[in-house]
Amino acid sequence: MKVVSLVGARPQFVKEAIISETVRAAKAWDHVLVHSGQHYDAVMSDVFFQELGIPTPRYNLGVGSGAHGAMTAAALDAMEKVLEKERPDALLVYGDTNTSLAGALAAAKMCIPVIHVEAGIRQAPRTMPEEINRRLIDHASRLLCCCSQLAADNLQRENIREGVIVCGDVMFDLFKRMEGRFDAERECAERGLVPGSFFVATLHRNFNVDDQEVLYSLLKGFSLLVRRTGKKVLLPLHPRTGKSIDFLHWGDVLQDITLISPLGYLELMSLVGASAGVLTDSGGLQKEAYYAGKRAVVLMPDTGWRELVELGWNLLCPSLEAEAVAGLGGALLETPPPMPCFVYGAGDAATRIVRHVCDSCSQF
Ligand code: UD1
Numbered sequence: 001m002k003v004v005s006l007v008g009a010r011p012q013f014v015k016e017a018i019i020s021e022t023v024r025a026a027k028a029w030d031h032v033l034v035h036s037g038q039h040y041d042a043v044m045s046d047v048f049f050q051e052l053g054i055p056t057p058r059y060n061l062g063v064g065s066g067a068h069g070a071m072t073a074a075a076l077d078a079m080e081k082v083l084e085k086e087r088p089d090a091l092l093v094y095g096d097t098n099t100s101l102a103g104a105l106a107a108a109k110m111c112i113p114v115i116h117v118e119a120g121i122r123q124a125p126r127t128m129p130e131e132i133n134r135r136l137i138d139h140a141s142r143l144l145c146c147c148s149q150l151a152a153d154n155l156q157r158e159n160i161r162e163g164v165i166v167c168g169d170v171m172f173d174l175f176k177r178m179e180g181r182f183d184a185e186r187e188c189a190e191r192g193l194v195p196g197s198f199f200v201a202t203l204h205r206n207f208n209v210d211d212q213e214v215l216y217s218l219l220k221g222f223s224l225l226v227r228r229t230g231k232k233v234l235l236p237l238h239p240r241t242g243k244s245i246d247f248l249h250w251g252d253v254l255q256d257i258t259l260i261s262p263l264g265y266l267e268l269m270s271l272v273g274a275s276a277g278v279l280t281d282s283g284g285l286q287k288e289a290y291y292a293g294k295r296a297v298v299l300m301p302d303t304g305w306r307e308l309v310e311l312g313w314n315l316l317c318p319s320l321e322a323e324a325v326a327g328l329g330g331a332l333l334e335t336p337p338p339m340p341c342f343v344y345g346a347g348d349a350a351t352r353i354v355r356h357v358c359d360s361c362s363q364f
Contacts, residue, residue, distance in 0.1 A: 150306060221322040
């Protein structure tokens with residue numbers, strides 16, 4: 001049996017790491033890894049392959065950055081050729097990126113079954129690129145692997161009932177697998193940080209970073225948080241966000257924020273574990289904060305990871321006002337509610353997915 005697995009952006013490298021390891025350990029199938037090249041920098045891509053031990057992709061499509069249509073079309077065209085050549089039993093895609101949409105479309109049109117890992121996530125607004133991608137990928141998929149029952153319920157509401165499994169989150173599996181390699185002491189010492197004296201923040205969503213007025217307001221919120229709590233805000237800068245920051249004129253807020261280059265997985269998880277909490281618009285990081293026992297302010301109008309907000313663990317910040325950001329950031333320092341357990345499975349999601357793929361491949 002042969003499965004092509006398609007990755008292209010940071011969150012997918014993390015998921016692929018645990019899936020490919022599980023496939024290898026079980027000798028489950030011939031796993032053909034394809035990298036679209038959507039993320040291509042050493043810090044956005046290479047570091048994840050090195051530190052997570054992901055095998056070198058058999059194909060790199062070299063898609064790079066660009067407008068959504070151009071990027072998706074380039075990946076679609078290139079993936080069709082790869083699938084034509086490899087003729088796999090299934091295509092595996094992760095999450096909600098343009099890369100995953102392109103792969104799912106190419107495979108569905110060639111009648112190659114699509115396996116979607118992290119299916120059923122739904123988040124307002126429907127216009128955000130990731131939400132458009134999620135819905136289309138789910139409707140093109142044959143096996144839909146959900147992190148929680150809520151995700152499976154979302155699919156049922158859209159009449160997707162067949163091929164849906166609830167297996168937990170592969171990112172939790174990876175977190176548990178890698179935990180022994182996190183080194184908070186070293187990562188803090190290297191940056192002159194005292195554990196507990198800083199927040200970790202990330203921003204990259206188009207609605208938060210492409211409009212400079214919005215981005216300035218969010219950064220102002222971080223600056224207020226620093227001034228009011230006396231804690232630092234550590235902001236690893238996503239390239240998209242870096243392009244939008246006006247370094248010449250925003251000194252009043254930037255002087256309070258500790259800007260650093262994008263971090264690898266082990267560095268980021270180590271620092272999150274030593275932080276006072278997280279402020280983020282990343283889907284992955286709001287879960288990873290919870291896995292590390294930290295709370296997160298989610299800087300989005302809505303979240304696909306609603307369970308953590310409903311359980312009172314994470315705090316949703318739909319407002320773009322600096323005061324709201326600083327206020328909720330400050331609330332992370334208050335006594336937390338009891339930490340919910342096993343919201344996204346028990347750390348065996350990858351094993352369950354691999355088993356289901358093996359079991360169901362003959363029925364595709
Ligand atoms: C993409 C995904 C998002 C995911 C995120 C993780 C889509 C629609 N969005 O968003 O779901 O959470 O990746 O980071 O697929 N750039 C570099 N170097 C790189 C990669 C990108 O400089 O290695 C720059 C590009 O020039 C581009 C910008 O970063 O302008 C954004 O990259 P892009 O892949 O378009 O989207 P992300 O915002 O990263």
